[in-house]
Amino acid sequence: MASGGGGTESGEPEFQIAPMIDVLLVLLIFFMCITTAEILKVDSSITLPVSASAKPHDPKMTKQEVAVNVRWDAKTSKAAFLVEDKEFKVPAEMVSYLISRREAKPGLNLRALIRGDRMLPAAEIQKVMDLIGQAGYSDIAFSAASKEKTK
Helix, strand or coil: CCCCCCCCCCCCCCCCHHHHHHHHHHHHHHHHHHCCCCCCCCCCCCCCCECCCCCCCCHHHHHHEEEEEEEEECCCCEEEEEECCEEECCHHHHHHHHHHHHHHCCCCCCEEEEEECCCCCHHHHHHHHHHHHHCCCCEEEECCECCCCCC
16 A cells, blocks of 8 residues: 655655755855855054053954054155055045945944054054044054064
């Protein structure tokens, strides 16, 4: 006598693995599509100052931070200002860009993360802090290395 439901001769139902794999692959593709890979855009050519009390970066804060990279060129004695991947020849132009970044994420208290080169004069850091304040950021953090970078 023929029995339905894919049972064996003993009458117990058989576990079908193929539909389960199909469902898992669909879920995997779905989660891959909706996940955004937000990373903090940093300038790797910057040599950060060393601080014994430096704490590791919290990856949960990446979506709430805007990286302001300030590179020092010792040959020309000038600073180069980069916000994320965009370089600003005139530092004052950063203000409108930082305002647009803040307004793009309303309701989120963005933090400006200053990544200044080790040899950067304090006056340049003050200039950057002033520009960030003009853009309406109230939360400013500084990046430092916990140990000397080896080459």
